[in-house]
Amino acid sequence: MKRHLLSAGDLSRDDAELILTTAAELRELADRPIKKLPALRGRTVVNLFFEDSTRTRISFEAAAKRLSADVINFAAKGSSLSKGESLKDTALTLEAMGADAVVVRHGASGAPHRLANSGWVRSSVVNAGDGTHEHPTQALLDAFTMTRHLSGGKPTLEGRRIAIVGDVLHSRVARSNALLLHTLGAEVTLVAPPTLLPVGVDSWPVETSYDLDAVIPKADAVMMLRVQRERMHGGFFPTAREYSRRYGLDGRRMATLQDHTIVMHPGPMVRGMEITADVADSERSVIVEQVTNGVAVRMAVLYLLLGGSEPAVGGEE
Amino acid sequence: MSTTYLIKNVSVLGGEPTDLLLRDGVVADAADAPADAETIDATGLIALPGLVDLHTHLREPGREDAETVETGTRAAALGGFTAVHAMANTEPVADTAGVVEQVWRLGREAGYCDVYPVGAVTVGLEGERLAELGAMADSAARVRVFSDDGKCVSDAVLMRRALEYVKAFDGVVAQHAQEPRLTEGAQMNEGELSGRLGLAGWPAVAEEAIIARDVLLAQHVGSRLHVCHLSTAGSVDIVRWAKAKGVDVTAEACPHHLLLTDELAATYDPIYKVNPPLRSAADVEAVKAGLADGTIDIVATDHAPHPHEDKDCEWAAAAFGMLGLETALSIVQQTMVDTGLLDWAGVAERMSYAPARIGRVSDQHGRPVEVGEPANVVLYDPGATRTVDPAESASLSRNTPYRGMELPGRVVATFLRGRATVLDGKLQ
Numbered sequence: 001m002k003r004h005l006l007s008a009g010d011l012s013r014d015d016a017e018l019i020l021t022t023a024a025e026l027r028e029l030a031d032r033p034i035k036k037l038p039a040l041r042g043r044t045v046v047n048l049f050f051e052d053s054t055r056t057r058i059s060f061e062a063a064a065k066r067l068s069a070d071v072i073n074f075a076a077k078g079s080s081l082s083k084g085e086s087l088k089d090t091a092l093t094l095e096a097m098g099a100d101a102v103v104v105r106h107g108a109s110g111a112p113h114r115l116a117n118s119g120w121v122r123s124s125v126v127n128a129g130d131g132t133h134e135h136p137t138q139a140l141l142d143a144f145t146m147t148r149h150l151s152g153g154k155p156t157l158e159g160r161r162i163a164i165v166g167d168v169l170h171s172r173v174a175r176s177n178a179l180l181l182h183t184l185g186a187e188v189t190l191v192a193p194p195t196l197l198p199v200g201v202d203s204w205p206v207e208t209s210y211d212l213d214a215v216i217p218k219a220d221a222v223m224m225l226r227v228q229r230e231r232m233h234g235g236f237f238p239t240a241r242e243y244s245r246r247y248g249l250d251g252r253r254m255a256t257l258q259d260h261t262i263v264m265h266p267g268p269m270v271r272g273m274e275i276t277a278d279v280a281d282s283e284r285s286v287i288v289e290q291v292t293n294g295v296a297v298r299m300a301v302l303y304l305l306l307g308g309s310e311p312a313v314g315g316e317e
Numbered sequence: 318m319s320t321t322y323l324i325k326n327v328s329v330l331g332g333e334p335t336d337l338l339l340r341d342g343v344v345a346d347a348a349d350a351p352a353d354a355e356t357i358d359a360t361g362l363i364a365l366p367g368l369v370d371l372h373t374h375l376r377e378p379g380r381e382d383a384e385t386v387e388t389g390t391r392a393a394a395l396g397g398f399t400a401v402h403a404m405a406n407t408e409p410v411a412d413t414a415g416v417v418e419q420v421w422r423l424g425r426e427a428g429y430c431d432v433y434p435v436g437a438v439t440v441g442l443e444g445e446r447l448a449e450l451g452a453m454a455d456s457a458a459r460v461r462v463f464s465d466d467g468k469c470v471s472d473a474v475l476m477r478r479a480l481e482y483v484k485a486f487d488g489v490v491a492q493h494a495q496e497p498r499l500t501e502g503a504q505m506n507e508g509e510l511s512g513r514l515g516l517a518g519w520p521a522v523a524e525e526a527i528i529a530r531d532v533l534l535a536q537h538v539g540s541r542l543h544v545c546h547l548s549t550a551g552s553v554d555i556v557r558w559a560k561a562k563g564v565d566v567t568a569e570a571c572p573h574h575l576l577l578t579d580e581l582a583a584t585y586d587p588i589y590k591v592n593p594p595l596r597s598a599a600d601v602e603a604v605k606a607g608l609a610d611g612t613i614d615i616v617a618t619d620h621a622p623h624p625h626e627d628k629d630c631e632w633a634a635a636a637f638g639m640l641g642l643e644t645a646l647s648i649v650q651q652t653m654v655d656t657g658l659l660d661w662a663g664v665a666e667r668m669s670y671a672p673a674r675i676g677r678v679s680d681q682h683g684r685p686v687e688v689g690e691p692a693n694v695v696l697y698d699p700g701a702t703r704t705v706d707p708a709e710s711a712s713l714s715r716n717t718p719y720r721g722m723e724l725p726g727r728v729v730a731t732f733l734r735g736r737a738t739v740l741d742g743k744l745q
Contacts (some may be wrong), residue, residue: 087631108633109515110585133515200509
């Protein structure tokens with residue numbers, strides 16, 4: 001694996017399979033009474049969050065702590081950044097503190113890339129979501145969840161049909177998933193109104209469709225993306241109701257799914273907008289499990305990036 | 318008295334080697350050379366008329382941390398320029414006679430090249446009401462080029478009025494063609510790559526729609542229009558169409574749009590962030606073809622200095638713009654001359670004669686290198702090569718996208734009215 005995880009596109013099929021296999025081992029820990037391993041004892045992981053994201057931050061924090069790493073949480077709001085400190089100076093400060101890995105969430109696309117490639121820090125950089133670019137660990141946890149339900153836990157999605165529905169244009173989750181799921185052999189279809197598909201999407205390794213009803217009966221997994229409220233003012237679609245009617249997942253549409261098909265959402269959900277409550281809370285929904293799997297996948301990523309050559313599970317403690 | 322220079326064996330516009338005498342500010346007959354003339358062996362060098370830049374950001378007043386009139390004109394002289402037009406987006410904006418006269422005076426005091434201030438079209442570049450264009454035209458700075466560059470005069474009525482109004486003093490409106498609603502938050506060329514990188518797209522249509530509207534407006538009111546930093550294949554087609562229809566339109570291309578493509582944005586290094594953005598390889602080829610066939614009249618640098626911290630950051634937080642004065646001629650040689658698209662006479666037309674005509678400074682600049690003409694002359698060595706080192710720039714800023722690139726050519730000497738501002742590649 002490379003030293004950083006900036007894009008799901010950086011992962012070869014071998015890399016992705018290794019992360020998923022490692023995550024499966026680490027996932028077993030979640031069911032044990034003592035959830036901690038010594039693998040990263042003495043290492044320091046900094047969670048550098050320039051955007052509010054409690055969910056992702058606590059997931060990374062739990063992952064690092066279960067591997068016995070020291071964790072420093074650095075939230076941009078309430079720190080010197082609000083006084084105008086630059087990304088570079090923040091990075092130099094973290095470097096001086098001896099961070100081994102920096103987990104960065106930033107509103108600007110490419111900020112983790114800059115952090116990794118500008119010579120500001122020597123530590124590994126993990127992209128925890130940058131602007132409208134990528135969110136590779138979300139894609140990994142989504143893929144991990146799919147393999148548990150659709151592939152009997154084997155780290156492959158060969159031939160599986162995955163529908164990703166909603167605001168693809170602004171979604172870092174969709175970008176990372178499109179790349180990673182393709183790497184793992186899945187057939188991905190992006191479903192959205194034409195206004196919410198990026199220019200050039202025809203060059204991505206995916207199919208696209210404007211018609212949700214035509215796509216989901218064949219899907220093995222349906223991933224609903226959050227539609228942010230501000231998009232409604234951007235003229236991307238006429239009204240929230242029209243969006244829900246055409247692209248929302250409700251009970252009627254859920255009834256057209258195959259028996260084994262799972263429903264996913266990266267969260268946070270806007271219930272009643274892209275997904276109705278009865279679907280979100282249904283037996284098919286694996287939304288809560290995605291959160292559990294997120295910790296295991298992030299443990300695997302931190303462990304492998306920080307040079308874990310020994311098996312993660314089975315060490316002394 | 319000023320030094321008299323006898324330039325031996327120089328190839329004027331790439332022609333047969335000859336001798337030139339620069340005396341008392343004019344080109345004189347070499348046969349009249351006095352014995353004490355300073356002799357320059359110009360074997361292998363080309364003489365071009367002093368270059369004229371219609372699009373330079375000198376940043377003063379207001380951003381003297383990025384550039385001053387003095388440092389910017391030093392960079393200009395090193396690049397072979399004897400005249401630059403200083404854009405109006407300073408702080409305060411050059412929208413009054415007072416500010417344009419200040420910039421003009423600073424240029425005279427610095428003395429490295431003639432500085433012709435560009436006046437803002439609208440007060441504060443706000444796009445709401447016309448600035449006092451007549452007062453700027455009548456000032457000591459004698460402003461003839463008006464532009465809200467950095468911002469587009471997007472209001473169609475305001476643009477129409479500006480085009481009409483400047484006819485009274487033979488002015489021209491130089492439009493920064495960018496439809497604002499289509500480019501809200503725009504970061505890079507809109508295309509496959511912007512979608513992949515998650516950077517908001519700046520679509521070609523946002524430039525082309527304004528150019529199309531403006532050439533129709535210029536035709537309707539019978540005015541002169543200049544299109545700044547044209548960057549797309551579609552824009553070339555529109556200007557070509559307008560010229561065929563007899564519209565009085567001129568257009569410029571920047572060196573970076575002749576060489577660099579949007580692929581460089583994949584580095585997320587904002588040294589490549591510029592407005593209009595770097596475009597596709599097909600656009601670059603179309604712009605080069607347009608410059609070669611005369612659809613695009615001139616090369617202008619859009620020299621845009623920024624302090625280090627405004628580029629040493631994440632892409633979205635960075636400023637738009639790149640340095641251009643010291644590398645322009647080399648980029649034109651590499652992309653246009655060495656490729657056979659232009660000869661040196663064509664370069665002189667596009668980097669000196671035509672910009673001087675558009676800016677209405679042809680009494681002093683953009684004159685042929687001939688006996689009796691003002692001695693604004695560049696000596697250029699097209700056989701030299703150099704590796705761009707930002708630290709060597711005379712600009713206060715370092716934001717060149719050509720860092721580490723090997724470029725052809727070297728400005729050996731620049732003469733402003735017979736006085737050397739650059740000799741042996743060094744400022745005088």
